[in-house]
Amino acid sequence: MSLSATIPSIDQEQISKRLISFSNYIRESTYSHNMIHDTLEDFGRVDKQKPIVVCIGPCGVGKSTQLNRMTGLKLIQGDAPTYSIGWDDEPIFKSTASSDSVTKFVSFTNTFFLNDHSKPIILVDTPGHDIPENQDLDSCEARDALSLMAADFHNKIKALGRVTSILILHNDVYSNRLNSSTYAILKMIDEKFSETGENIW
Numbered sequence: 001m002s003l004s005a006t007i008p009s010i011d012q013e014q015i016s017k018r019l020i021s022f023s024n025y026i027r028e029s030t031y032s033h034n035m036i037h038d039t040l041e042d043f044g045r046v047d048k049q050k051p052i053v054v055c056i057g058p059c060g061v062g063k064s065t066q067l068n069r070m071t072g073l074k075l076i077q078g079d080a081p082t083y084s085i086g087w088d089d090e091p092i093f094k095s096t097a098s099s100d101s102v103t104k105f106v107s108f109t110n111t112f113f114l115n116d117h118s119k120p121i122i123l124v125d126t127p128g129h130d131i132p133e134n135q136d137l138d139s140c141e142a143r144d145a146l147s148l149m150a151a152d153f154h155n156k157i158k159a160l161g162r163v164t165s166i167l168i169l170h171n172d173v174y175s176n177r178l179n180s181s182t183y184a185i186l187k188m189i190d191e192k193f194s195e196t197g198e199n200i201w
Contacts, residue, residue, distance in 0.1 A: 034071070034092050038107035043159035052122045052160060057169035058179045059128025064095035066169065067123045072115025093125050106156045126153060129185050146181065150188035157200065
């Protein structure tokens, strides 16, 4: 018996179609709506045709809360006796009433603006960048911490390729001045993009 007669023929075109189908399935699974993604590879594979909004600001200013509101989630007040405030559904971006940053890395989600499915959008959250009270902004520790945040931001925004808008929140409603650490990290980000001959603004 011929060996070739025992081996079924392989349809290369069918295999290619199945590989493409599987690849699309993996991509859709990876980028399901309302899931958080934070790796550099994730940022490099986003749908660049969608509007991309990046939120920057110090700890506790409400970046994650603002982004959750942009997805259509609503804050509601509970019943007596606590009358606590909470979300009407599971929030996408974690947030707490704390001076510590909940978001540890630049991350994004695919979602819909105000839950309108005709308005797909990519929302990017960033870590709060306040410097602890016992540290000086010019100290090595503070500068190193801000530099790491700026590098993470630079690498991931560069992987995106484009940004529709940058939303900067600050926590002093009575002043028109940015938080000193916010100004410092924006300056570092600008410097990193300038080094590559690109302009983030």
